[in-house]
Amino acid sequence: MNAALALVASLAFLAAAAAPAAPRTYVVCPEGAAESDCDHRGGPGIQAAVDAAASGDTVLLRAGQYAAAAWREVPYKDVKVRGFVVIDGKDLRLEGDPGAVLDGSTGPPTTAIVVRNGRVTVSGLTISGFRYDVQEDDYYEGHGLFVIDGRVLAQDLVITKFQKMGLVGRGASVLEARRLRIVNGHVGIWLHETAYLSLADSEISRNDSSAIAAYDDSVVHAADSRFEGNLDDGLFTEHRATIYARRSQIRDNKPYGARAAGDSTIWLADCVLEGNAKDTTGRRGRARVRIQEK
Numbered sequence: 001m002n003a004a005l006a007l008v009a010s011l012a013f014l015a016a017a018a019a020p021a022a023p024r025t026y027v028v029c030p031e032g033a034a035e036s037d038c039d040h041r042g043g044p045g046i047q048a049a050v051d052a053a054a055s056g057d058t059v060l061l062r063a064g065q066y067a068a069a070a071w072r073e074v075p076y077k078d079v080k081v082r083g084f085v086v087i088d089g090k091d092l093r094l095e096g097d098p099g100a101v102l103d104g105s106t107g108p109p110t111t112a113i114v115v116r117n118g119r120v121t122v123s124g125l126t127i128s129g130f131r132y133d134v135q136e137d138d139y140y141e142g143h144g145l146f147v148i149d150g151r152v153l154a155q156d157l158v159i160t161k162f163q164k165m166g167l168v169g170r171g172a173s174v175l176e177a178r179r180l181r182i183v184n185g186h187v188g189i190w191l192h193e194t195a196y197l198s199l200a201d202s203e204i205s206r207n208d209s210s211a212i213a214a215y216d217d218s219v220v221h222a223a224d225s226r227f228e229g230n231l232d233d234g235l236f237t238e239h240r241a242t243i244y245a246r247r248s249q250i251r252d253n254k255p256y257g258a259r260a261a262g263d264s265t266i267w268l269a270d271c272v273l274e275g276n277a278k279d280t281t282g283r284r285g286r287a288r289v290r291i292q293e294k
Helices: 003-018 042-052
Strands: 025-029 058-061 064-067 072-076 079-088 092-096 100-103 111-116 119-123 126-128 145-148 151-160 165-170 174-183 187-191 196-200 203-205 212-214 219-223 226-228 235-237 242-246 249-251 256-260 265-269 272-274 278-280 287-292
Touching: 025 042, 042 058, 042 064, 042 079, 072 111, 079 092, 079 145, 111 119, 145 151, 151 165, 165 174, 165 196, 187 196, 212 219, 212 242, 235 242, 235 265, 249 256, 256 265, 256 287
Parallel strands: 025 058, 058 092, 064 100, 079 111, 092 119, 100 126, 111 145, 119 151, 126 151, 145 165, 151 174, 165 187, 174 196, 174 203, 187 212, 196 219, 203 226, 212 235, 219 242, 226 249, 235 256, 242 265, 249 272, 256 278, 265 287
Antiparallel strands: 072 079
């Protein structure tokens, strides 16, 4: 082989070696499932698949129940979040076939999914029954999807029967939620620090605390959604947080449909306020709820 051909061959080899691997899908099946294409099985198999995956990969859960059997601790400030599934510093897709359920009602108390850093899409799952051991301590359990300084797209999810918060954004998290149902839990959505949420086409109903509770400098843009039958306000803001809601239904909440405290603001545009014990707090000091009519 002459020198020129040798050089071309060497460059081609180096280019092939440097090319990134094609994205891979890791399939997780329930224990005892008949499928033969499973890379991992059972509840612990989800974390095994996440650990094996590289950024750009997908973890796909076949239909069935996945019971929380163990947890991994993620420290944040002065607390530790105990996650059943932890995605830390990776860009992944976590997807469920119709009927895929993360079940926290048995096994140790945990939070269903914890995302720290990275970009993650979570879709197609039902998250149910996650609970805590001690209500107020330094360990965070009983949450649905808990995001710390990450960018997360959550779509086509049901989060239900949870004892603490359904969707949590902490730090500089950026969350986008579409077709999200958070029902029959405690706090629907809980935001702190500078977390940002874009929410659309969603329902947050029948929770025993707020549908959305936003604190510090967090911001929410909500549209075309329902906040109904929550028992500690539909929309709540404190400190300097802001919620913008438009074309949404705010019904049958107690004690307020929309309540602002501290230096916070809630803006309502083209929203329906009906059946709440009280619709809004209006303006109290620097806090204010403003309603823009059509």
